[in-house]
Amino acid sequence: MDLPSNRLEHWAKIESERFAKPVFRLFHTELETVYEEKNRAIDNKDRLLHREVNNLLFKTHPYGQQSTLGTVEHLKNPSITAIEEFYAKHYVPQNMAICISGDIDPNKTFEIIEKHFSSWGNPAPLREEPKWEEAPLAGREFVQVQYLGEEQVLMAFRTAPRFHQDYPALRLVDMILDNSVAGLINLNLVNQQKVRAAGCFPLNYNDYGAHFLMGSPKDDQTLEDVEKLLLEQIEQVKNGEFEDWILPAVINDFKKRQKEDLESNAKRVELMRDAYLAFVDWEVMNGQIAQLEKVTKEDIVRVANKYYGNDYVVGFRIDKQHDLPSIEKPMIDPLKIDPDKESGFMRSVSEIPFQPFAPKFIKKDEDYQVVQISEGIQLIHANNPLNDLFTLEVRMEIGNDHQPILTLIKRLLDRSGAGKLSSDELKIEWYKLATEFGFGVREHFSTFSINGLDENLEESLNLAQQHMLSPKISDETWNETKGIILSERDDEQKDPRALSNALAHFHRYGSESRYLKRPSDADLNASTVASLTKTLLEAFEVKRTILYYGPRTAEEITTTIQNGFLGNKPSNDTPTTIPDRSLSPDANQVFFLQKEMAQAQVRLEFAAGTYDE
Numbered sequence: 001m002d003l004p005s006n007r008l009e010h011w012a013k014i015e016s017e018r019f020a021k022p023v024f025r026l027f028h029t030e031l032e033t034v035y036e037e038k039n040r041a042i043d044n045k046d047r048l049l050h051r052e053v054n055n056l057l058f059k060t061h062p063y064g065q066q067s068t069l070g071t072v073e074h075l076k077n078p079s080i081t082a083i084e085e086f087y088a089k090h091y092v093p094q095n096m097a098i099c100i101s102g103d104i105d106p107n108k109t110f111e112i113i114e115k116h117f118s119s120w121g122n123p124a125p126l127r128e129e130p131k132w133e134e135a136p137l138a139g140r141e142f143v144q145v146q147y148l149g150e151e152q153v154l155m156a157f158r159t160a161p162r163f164h165q166d167y168p169a170l171r172l173v174d175m176i177l178d179n180s181v182a183g184l185i186n187l188n189l190v191n192q193q194k195v196r197a198a199g200c201f202p203l204n205y206n207d208y209g210a211h212f213l214m215g216s217p218k219d220d221q222t223l224e225d226v227e228k229l230l231l232e233q234i235e236q237v238k239n240g241e242f243e244d245w246i247l248p249a250v251i252n253d254f255k256k257r258q259k260e261d262l263e264s265n266a267k268r269v270e271l272m273r274d275a276y277l278a279f280v281d282w283e284v285m286n287g288q289i290a291q292l293e294k295v296t297k298e299d300i301v302r303v304a305n306k307y308y309g310n311d312y313v314v315g316f317r318i319d320k321q322h323d324l325p326s327i328e329k330p331m332i333d334p335l336k337i338d339p340d341k342e343s344g345f346m347r348s349v350s351e352i353p354f355q356p357f358a359p360k361f362i363k364k365d366e367d368y369q370v371v372q373i374s375e376g377i378q379l380i381h382a383n384n385p386l387n388d389l390f391t392l393e394v395r396m397e398i399g400n401d402h403q404p405i406l407t408l409i410k411r412l413l414d415r416s417g418a419g420k421l422s423s424d425e426l427k428i429e430w431y432k433l434a435t436e437f438g439f440g441v442r443e444h445f446s447t448f449s450i451n452g453l454d455e456n457l458e459e460s461l462n463l464a465q466q467h468m469l470s471p472k473i474s475d476e477t478w479n480e481t482k483g484i485i486l487s488e489r490d491d492e493q494k495d496p497r498a499l500s501n502a503l504a505h506f507h508r509y510g511s512e513s514r515y516l517k518r519p520s521d522a523d524l525n526a527s528t529v530a531s532l533t534k535t536l537l538e539a540f541e542v543k544r545t546i547l548y549y550g551p552r553t554a555e556e557i558t559t560t561i562q563n564g565f566l567g568n569k570p571s572n573d574t575p576t577t578i579p580d581r582s583l584s585p586d587a588n589q590v591f592f593l594q595k596e597m598a599q600a601q602v603r604l605e606f607a608a609g610t611y612d613e
Helices: 006-019 027-042 047-058 073-076 080-090 104-118 167-177 184-191 223-238 245-261 265-277 282-286 288-293 297-307 344-350 404-414 422-433 452-470 475-492 497-512 521-526 527-538 552-561
Strands: 142-146 152-159 197-204 209-216 312-318 369-374 375-384 389-396 435-440 446-453 544-550
Touching: 006 104, 006 344, 027 047, 027 073, 047 142, 047 152, 047 209, 047 312, 073 104, 073 544, 152 167, 152 223, 152 297, 167 184, 167 197, 167 209, 167 223, 167 245, 167 288, 167 297, 184 197, 184 223, 184 422, 197 223, 209 223, 223 297, 245 265, 245 288, 245 389, 265 282, 282 288, 369 552, 375 552, 389 452, 404 435, 404 475, 404 521, 404 527, 422 452, 435 452, 446 452, 452 552, 475 497, 475 521, 475 527, 544 552
Parallel strands: 142 312, 375 544
Antiparallel strands: 152 209, 152 312, 197 209, 369 375, 389 446, 389 544, 435 446
């Protein structure tokens, strides 16, 4: 949880009381919330498939047999006695860690924790760590579920637990296959559009590990086709068929992520928590990159052949209405709580003294600078005092309200190269540089961004220039992309979340809904590489703002901008922007959509008038 540092003692008093002397007075009313959470899980297509694959992957262990929400049968027989017994067994001080990161005085913080938590005792010994033994998988074990819309394959291989001697090599296997940019799955399947979507992710627990691979077929493919393609990528790793550049690039990626994580209180707490839960010292948790650097190509091939054999689980999700199990909710008596009533304990908490914060406002020329590069080009600069990472975002004052076809350009750039570089070659260069590129379109503006190591800023800007001003993509590739987009639109009409969002947006904006203003299927089919490239070039000819956060001074980054393509003066007028206003109906309106689901969704919206400071 997040809290202001001047309220740390208030938190400690409340939490120590809550853990040492819990009162489950809201048990029955909370049951209704759990029922709805279960309904939501039943309607979640990804959880549906993952749950059934896990059930086969771990036939004994709670990893597969005891999901957090439990089963429908569990909800039919709730027991407050069982809850109290479970709490007394597991929620004890010997089984607890308090992880804190933030603007605190460590010595004073230890005093506060000692003062409030030290009285929480537990005379009984901590329960022994339970063990579950899993039998080996028996070949290809298969399960199938159904859900209307996008079909998917989910494969799972049982691997090694966290911090096992093979764990570092397994992490690198995962990144060689899928690092979101230049892994084998990214380049061979996604970028070549051999499938509609694909990827992988590991889950390494204390007792076992698992590696999941997923993929979605195009209209002319079967799920078996996708499974075969995913297995072929694994075979490449097993045969050592991956380039030498990828290992140092992956290590650089991990180093960059570590720097980003250490900027965040939440991530620092997560690392401390994970060290505690994995039963390892902080030095082990903090030294993972050093272990990754010791892994060789031979280690990766050995580990891939050890864990990725013929024994695995595969689940298919087919395009068909999912089952809706009936859950009869018991009668629950409402619990009346007087919100104005205050206990003696709550009064004692409110009486704890604290030093109020003096508000600190961001000040121009102290916390950030605004530099007018030239007419139509403005720089907003803020210094990064923590590390050598930078983020640069360029905001162009033209969006999909002005030019709806702009929304297709992101998909074009996803499959484009840059100048003489092919799409694969460009992605490899981005990954070697440890630079992330992004392009986005909103109603009133479009943006592109790059972030990474500041030493690679100029090279990254050069690649971005070639990528956007000279995208390299064939009409054949774009036609394949158009087919995938049309298929995604067909599935949107079956997806309850997409339908709910579209309905709400129509209720809010009527004919100005973004779903109605996006390019039609006819517009999509009529688009060409030449027409989209022309639209993209025109976006760079309107007013733009450049935001930079990094270690360079405003003067240094100004010079960099002036010497590059971003310093070229815009030649077109900035289009007029009309603010989006929610509708104010004269009478109540009800929009209804029928869909076979476990959970009904109700959304109430009220027009709040014009926002004007």
